[in-house]
Amino acid sequence: MKAILVNDDKSLRWDEVPNPILSEDDVLIKVEYAALNRADLMQREGDYPPPEGCPEWMGLEVSGEIVEMSDGAKNKSGYKIGDKVCALLGGGGYAEYVSVKYDMCMPVPKNCTMAEAAAIPEAFATAYLKLFVEGHAKAGDTLLMQAGASGLASVVIPMAKAFGLRVITTVISDPEKIKHLGADLVVDTRVQNLPSVLKEEEAAGRGIDIAIDCLGGPNLGECLPYVKYGCRWIVIAALAGERTTIDLKNIYKKNIRIIGSTLRSRSPEMKAEILSNLVKEVWEKVANGEIKPTVYKVLPITEAEEAQDILYRGENIGKVVLKVS
C-alpha cells in the first residue's frame, strides 16, 4: 500500500510501504479521509516520535470502512466488515490502510460526512480529556480556551457550551470568524491584553475555573493571579513561547494546578474509556448539530505537504483533512 513518508530534507512523498498486519483485537480500515493535527508537524520535525508498535508515518485519526477483522474484534467489537467508522490512532493515518484495536474505533455519528468523521476522534477525545477528565468541567464553570480559531477550539468551545460552561476565548484574527462557535467572550489579543481582560473578569466575579492552553508563553504566568481558587490550567503546547515565569504564591494559596496533558500518551484503557464516553454522552449532540466538527479544507493525500503548510501558516479555522480514497 501507499503512505506518506518524510524525506531527509523533511519534504513529504506518497510512497510504497508494507501492508499493515492485524494484531489481536485489531480491525483493518480502508482509509477514506485522514485529518491533520499539529502533532503531525512535530513528528515530521523529528520532535514527537510515535509510540512503540505504531507505523512510522504520521496521522492520528481517520475515517473509513472496516475491511478485515481479527478474531478478537469479530467476537467482542460489535462491528462487522463494511461498517463505516472513525478511529483514533497512535500514528499511521496518512496511508491507504491502517490497523487499529477495535476499541479505538467509533461509529460515524448521524448527519456526519466521512470527511467530517475523520476530523472527530483526536479533537473530540482531546476536548473530552481536557474538559472532563482533567478539567472536571461542570455547568456554570468558566473556561478559558486559548487560540479560538484552532481545530481543537472548534470542538472544545461548542462542547463546553453544550454542557453549560461559560467560555472566554482568544483570537489573533477577526473575532467574527469564530462567532458561530458560540463563545461568550472573544478576546482579540492583537488589540487586547489577555491578563488585563481576565483581571476585569475576575473583579466582576467571573474568574476562570479551567484553562486549555496551547499558547503558554509569558501570558501564562501573567494570567495566574486572576484565576479562580482551584483552577485547572491545562498545558497542551507552547506555541507562544516555551518559557513562562510564575508566581508560586498563586499556586499554593489558590490550590491551582498546572497540568501537562497529552492524549497520545494515555493508556489504551483510558483512551478506550474516553471514546466510549464520547459515543454515550456526545454523539447525540453531534447528531442534532449542537457540536459539529469544522472541516476547513479537504485536499488529496498526495498534497499532504501543502495541507500541512496550512497548519504551519496558522491559516485554518477548524480541521484540514486529506482525501485518501
Next chain:
Amino acid sequence: MKAILVNDDKSLRWDEVPNPILSEDDVLIKVEYAALNRADLMQREGDYPPPEGCPEWMGLEVSGEIVEMSDGAKNKSGYKIGDKVCALLGGGGYAEYVSVKYDMCMPVPKNCTMAEAAAIPEAFATAYLKLFVEGHAKAGDTLLMQAGASGLASVVIPMAKAFGLRVITTVISDPEKIKHLGADLVVDTRVQNLPSVLKEEEAAGRGIDIAIDCLGGPNLGECLPYVKYGCRWIVIAALAGERTTIDLKNIYKKNIRIIGSTLRSRSPEMKAEILSNLVKEVWEKVANGEIKPTVYKVLPITEAEEAQDILYRGENIGKVVLKVS
C-alpha cells in the same frame, strides 16, 4: 479562658478571650499541648486568614482531653468525656480550650506522649495528603522532599520509607542531623546543586516521581527537565523565592503536574477522610516506632513568641510545641 493574641506591632500576648461555644457535632478539648506550624507565622503577619467560623487566634493542632461533648458527638463519635485525643483545627489551638468537630479528632497513638501527639495532626495529615492523595505514592516511587530538616519532612520521610518509597531530600545544615529519618540521599545545597544532582539521578534511571516542595524559587523550574514522566510536583510554600521560570515543554511533553495544595483549605469531608485513613493505615506504624513525631522543643504557652522565633530562624529539626496545661 486565655489565648494568644497578636498585638498591633505583631508581638504576642496571652490574654482573656471568650470561651468556645460548642456547635453541632463538636467536642470541647482542654488543651494540653499546641504545636506550631509555619502557617501560624503567616497568619500572625496577616497573610493567611483563618477560615470562617474559626477563632481568630493561631494554632492548627493540639492534644488534650475531651471535657464536653455536643449531642451529635455523643451519639456518633465513639469518644467519651475524659478521652485523650489529638485534633486538627482550622485555627484556635493557642488557647486553654478549643471546640472542634469530633471527626477532626484522632485517638492518641500508642507509645506517644501528649507533647508528641500535639505534633501529629497537621504534619501527618499534610504528609498523607501530599504523598497519597495528591502524589499517588506507591512502593518503588522516588520522592524529592525539600527541606529535610523541616517539621513536615520529619514525618514525610519516615512515612514514605515505611511505604516503600525511595527518598531524596535537601538540607542547608549538617546532613548527619537528619540521618535518623532514613532518606536514601541527602543533598546539602550549601555545597551541592540540586538540579545537577537530579540530572545525575535521572541519568542513572532514578528520576523523581513526586516532589513535595516548600522552597520553590528558581530551583523549581531548573529541576523540571530531570523529573520522570508523569511527575507530580506539589508546591506547598515558596520559602526560597516566589518566582520561578519554567520551560513548558517539560510540562506538556512529560505530562507533569504542578499542584498547589494546602490542607487547611480542603473540605471538612476530605480532612475527615484523611484523618480516618491515618488512624487505619498509619497509627500502627507510629505505635511500632516506624514513624515517629519529632518534637524539637517544648516551651510554655506564655513563651509563644520565643517559640515562633525558633521557626523564623529555621533552627528547629522537627516540631516546636507549646505546653498549655
